């Protein structure tokens with residue numbers, strides 16, 4: 186199973202992505218999580234991306250694409266993978282096509298979590314209290330939504346046209362949403 190999980194900030198990509206990946210026995214690859222751990226460990230990459238992430242802007246495509254290409258070349262992706270947070274721009278989606286073509290593989294599904302704007306803001310405010318992510322403050326959250334709408338949302342149409350898009354209602358309890366995802370993927 187080779188898949189993407191997409192959706193606006195706060196849609197539950199990380200939470201649901203981990204559960205789906207576990208269910209299918211594939212690695213969950215989150216570019217946001219990789220960047221955050223690099224920031225925490227103060228690596229060279231972390232130094233490059235920390236100010237960008239704090240503003241809610243996107244890390245340059247060249248940096249992100251190389252990171253994903255390296256990660257997808259690792260042997261643990263042989264049974265498949267779930268990508269969370271990538272691709273986020275049209276050039277990233279094109280780069281992913283190239284990476285997969287080189288590896289001789291293709292995507293099986295693109296999962297889209299659908300959540301209304303008011304719920305998203307509520308969830309992110311709650312998460313800000315619990316996790317203290319540097320980018321979960323009002324100004325940055327607003328910017329992340331703008332960036333999502335302008336850069337990432339258009340990708341949904343692209344994957345819909347390819348017949349890969351699986352849309353799932355992301356409202357409700359974690360286990361409810363998970364059950365919906367599994368049911369939708371089995372179809």
Ligand SMILES: Nc1ncnc2c1ncn2[C@@H]1O[C@H](COP(=O)(O)OP(=O)(O)OP(=O)(O)O)[C@@H](O)[C@H]1O
Pocket residue numbers: 193194195196197198199216217218220237238241242243244245246249269270271272273277320329
């Ligand atoms: N594919 C990417 N291209 C460019 N920047 C990225 C990419 N993935 C992550 N980032 C950077 O990491 C930040 C956090 O990404 P992450 O995916 O964790 O959060 P999110 O999708 O905004 O929210 P959530 O974690 O609630 O789903 C982004 O705002 C961006 O700065």
Ligand SMILES: [Mg+2]
Pocket residue numbers: 198199217
């Ligand atoms: Mg996330």
